[in-house]
Amino acid sequence: MAKVPVQFTLNGSEKAEFIDSGTTLLNALRDKIGDTSPKGGCHQGTCGACSVIIDGELRLSCLTLAETCNGAAITTTSGLAEGGVLHPLQRAFLDTFATQCGFCTPGMIMAAKVLLDHTPNPSRDEVVEALSGNICRCTGYEPIIQAVLTAARANSQNAA
Amino acid sequence: MELRKNYFADVRKDDLHEIGQPRPRSDSPGHVTGKTAFFADRSFPGMLHLKMVRSPHHHARIRSIDTSEAEKHPGVAKILTARDVPHNVYTILILIQVGPEDETVLADGKVRWKGEAVVAVLAETERAAQEAAAKVKIDYEVLPAVFDMEEALKPGAPLVNEYHGQNYYLYDSGECRKVRFGDVEAGFASADHILEQSYQSSPIEHAPTETTGCVVAPEGNDRFTCYTNTQAMFFTLDNTSIILQMPGSKLHFVGGTVGGGFGGKVDVIVEPIAILGAKLTGRPVSFVYSREEEMQISSPRAAEKVVIKDGVMKDGRIVARKVTGYTDAGAYSRHSPYGAQKGAGHYPGPYTIPNVWIDTYCVYTNRTPSSAMRGFGVTIGDFALEVQMDKLSRLIGMDPLEFRFINAYRDGDMKAHRQPTEGAALIECMQEASRAANWPVAEKFMAMSSYRKGA
Numbered sequence A: 001m002a003k004v005p006v007q008f009t010l011n012g013s014e015k016a017e018f019i020d021s022g023t024t025l026l027n028a029l030r031d032k033i034g035d036t037s038p039k040g041g042c043h044q045g046t047c048g049a050c051s052v053i054i055d056g057e058l059r060l061s062c063l064t065l066a067e068t069c070n071g072a073a074i075t076t077t078s079g080l081a082e083g084g085v086l087h088p089l090q091r092a093f094l095d096t097f098a099t100q101c102g103f104c105t106p107g108m109i110m111a112a113k114v115l116l117d118h119t120p121n122p123s124r125d126e127v128v129e130a131l132s133g134n135i136c137r138c139t140g141y142e143p144i145i146q147a148v149l150t151a152a153r154a155n156s157q158n159a160a
Numbered sequence B: 001m002e003l004r005k006n007y008f009a010d011v012r013k014d015d016l017h018e019i020g021q022p023r024p025r026s027d028s029p030g031h032v033t034g035k036t037a038f039f040a041d042r043s044f045p046g047m048l049h050l051k052m053v054r055s056p057h058h059h060a061r062i063r064s065i066d067t068s069e070a071e072k073h074p075g076v077a078k079i080l081t082a083r084d085v086p087h088n089v090y091t092i093l094i095l096i097q098v099g100p101e102d103e104t105v106l107a108d109g110k111v112r113w114k115g116e117a118v119v120a121v122l123a124e125t126e127r128a129a130q131e132a133a134a135k136v137k138i139d140y141e142v143l144p145a146v147f148d149m150e151e152a153l154k155p156g157a158p159l160v161n162e163y164h165g166q167n168y169y170l171y172d173s174g175e176c177r178k179v180r181f182g183d184v185e186a187g188f189a190s191a192d193h194i195l196e197q198s199y200q201s202s203p204i205e206h207a208p209t210e211t212t213g214c215v216v217a218p219e220g221n222d223r224f225t226c227y228t229n230t231q232a233m234f235f236t237l238d239n240t241s242i243i244l245q246m247p248g249s250k251l252h253f254v255g256g257t258v259g260g261g262f263g264g265k266v267d268v269i270v271e272p273i274a275i276l277g278a279k280l281t282g283r284p285v286s287f288v289y290s291r292e293e294e295m296q297i298s299s300p301r302a303a304e305k306v307v308i309k310d311g312v313m314k315d316g317r318i319v320a321r322k323v324t325g326y327t328d329a330g331a332y333s334r335h336s337p338y339g340a341q342k343g344a345g346h347y348p349g350p351y352t353i354p355n356v357w358i359d360t361y362c363v364y365t366n367r368t369p370s371s372a373m374r375g376f377g378v379t380i381g382d383f384a385l386e387v388q389m390d391k392l393s394r395l396i397g398m399d400p401l402e403f404r405f406i407n408a409y410r411d412g413d414m415k416a417h418r419q420p421t422e423g424a425a426l427i428e429c430m431q432e433a434s435r436a437a438n439w440p441v442a443e444k445f446m447a448m449s450s451y452r453k454g455a
């Protein structure tokens, strides 16, 4: 099958690959580039486990063709911690017991990050809305909602 | 959370150091950084992808299988049918002597449920495997199917599983698990009221976010490493060893990281065939359920039917209980004979009843094989029992919580299956629930104890 070139930045570093045309960004990231933090829970756009951030917007990488990402800046959960220091969202997920099996966690953190980037002090309803595309079968969601609200509070305290 | 000091005060010496204290989970740092390695996060050069050809029929004889077109499909490495599997007929609980072996790894001559695996296709890419699977031609003769447990138990019903010879699991106690305690008919005769109700549930899918699967890598010395999300590592290793007729020393299982299980990943389904594929091709193999397979193919919680007849006195005492339980195993046993057996021990509930009569059946139908799920065998029963308890309390005009205090089991009470009650805490739980829910009960119930005689 003819290969097509793709080039983008992933968590700030340049990536270039030849892929089969039609490869999803999820498969390109996981199988080609080796970033397995986005998870494939359904490969059909229903679970949110594959969520990544493309140019500041939340995207389902299982429904995004890798070849449409040329020149994009892509962020995944594996790139959030800086110099070994956890991102406030990661810290909050730990502290509020927002992970059980952990399979939904990277996608949840991506959805939460986009929310807080746009809305630093969200209401509970806004958190629920922002996470509504991400399925968690373990926690019952409440600890995840608390984690996002906790991270938002931590951010605003740091900013003050 | 706080465990009040007054509960079990005279037998509790502790100061609780752990309970009620947050402790970090050791796996969370991996989860929040995306570093936790789930099985599908491993891949190996030259890895093949396995896709199953599945039965479109609930019950059918297989007249012929033609894989010639599929074999020619570009990228196909190997196609497996029943005759490639060394020991094709197995059952998971044979390891603890719960037989007979009744399930095929790949269907041989017959399919017994819609979705049953018939042919395995291994190819260079998932897409090639999928396309080749669509080219496998199977000629079926459709047979009558049965989907209802009571229909399946009637004479003349289609026989689902020849390895059993009848549509129920044959226990050493006969066609069902039985509990007989006291004299249930005398209990009913003495009762002020009798209430008989039946309760039913549908199969329930666990729907874990991570689908079932495994990745197998041949080690080059006839040894295979299997990365899997099984919840039952040693069951899987031992059953794989039986199915593939390979010593366990040739099998290295790596797991423990499960993206949601809830009981849905205790069956031995993907590993044996993936390891066989790796053995016959000499290449790594990935077999991952699609979301559709997870929802349609993986075992659900069994459908159940529970018929409860209770005799109750005006003063609140339950004097007799008769229960007939049915567990829908689907086409194969998996863990269901055990689930139905658990039900038999459980149906009196956490209540002391002097006269009990229980029959529980594990029934075969042409539905998706059911298996374990969080408290299987007892959870649906608990729903039925507690709805029944509410109805009984209404029948005699008593507060439903006080009614439960009257019947609650306490240390030293003999249970219907002849295990003396030890370590009961139902009364204390209900006392705390009464407080927390602001649902007051009479002072005498708040003074009761599970273990102090006389209280």
Ligand code: FES
Residues within 6 Å of the ligand: A039, A040, A041, A042, A043, A044, A045, A046, A047, A048, A049, A050, A051, A060, A061, A062, A063
């Ligand atoms: S894998 Fe993309 S939404 Fe489920």
Ligand code: FES
Residues within 6 Å of the ligand: A098, A099, A100, A101, A102, A103, A104, A105, A135, A136, A137, A138, A139, B209, B259, B260
């Ligand atoms: S923690 Fe398991 S799915 Fe969310």
